[in-house]
Amino acid sequence: MTTIATAPRTLADLGPIAQLRAGRLGRRLPQLYAGLVAYGVSLGMMMRGDLGLAPWDVLHSGLTEHFPITIGQAVVIMSFVVLLLWIPLREKPGLGTISNALIVGFSADATLALLDRPDNIAARVALMVGGIVLCGLATAMYIGAQLGRGPRDGLMTGLARRTGLSLRLVRTGLEITVVIIGLLLGGTLGLGTVLYALAIGPLTQMMLPAWIVPLEK
Numbered sequence: 001m002t003t004i005a006t007a008p009r010t011l012a013d014l015g016p017i018a019q020l021r022a023g024r025l026g027r028r029l030p031q032l033y034a035g036l037v038a039y040g041v042s043l044g045m046m047m048r049g050d051l052g053l054a055p056w057d058v059l060h061s062g063l064t065e066h067f068p069i070t071i072g073q074a075v076v077i078m079s080f081v082v083l084l085l086w087i088p089l090r091e092k093p094g095l096g097t098i099s100n101a102l103i104v105g106f107s108a109d110a111t112l113a114l115l116d117r118p119d120n121i122a123a124r125v126a127l128m129v130g131g132i133v134l135c136g137l138a139t140a141m142y143i144g145a146q147l148g149r150g151p152r153d154g155l156m157t158g159l160a161r162r163t164g165l166s167l168r169l170v171r172t173g174l175e176i177t178v179v180i181i182g183l184l185l186g187g188t189l190g191l192g193t194v195l196y197a198l199a200i201g202p203l204t205q206m207m208l209p210a211w212i213v214p215l216e217k
Helices: 016-021 025-049 055-064 071-089 095-114 121-144 151-163 167-184 191-211
Strands: none
Touching: 016 095, 025 055, 025 071, 025 095, 025 121, 025 191, 055 071, 055 167, 055 191, 071 095, 071 151, 095 151, 121 191, 151 167
């Protein structure tokens, strides 16, 4: 009987090739893509709840007011714009980074095509809350797969490393900035935006340990 030694359930800081060579791809790849699809579904749920969006999605919804694109297409376009900002920060994309840039937007549009906005306020609140909880789970899943940060997460960590500021301060600054730009463009802000900002960190932190896939040594 062969025993495979695995690392503790902590996140590793690996380059894109090392991420793929770290083994357990039969578990990590399905988890990555399930998490990214769920992330897009959560965005669609919050859109249909129509009680406010996550900070970056305020910006995405604002873009749809000025360009003939869907919310999902706005997510994809902004993902690649953000990836351009990785270049001076010397962040290294992984499979999960590129997959994130594409799949979340497509999944969001598919969800919106299948899900209508309910008239009942209780149903809208349920969509908003369910979307936030699902987003926390989806984030834990795709990060725990250890196949690369998403474009916006990489921007946050890259800026924190370059400036010496804390991740919390950089994230807050980025989210305030994109909300302001989104509002100026006509994006959707509401109770869901505030609830998301307060809940997503604790939810992800609570769920992440269960979804970190230990890598082979």
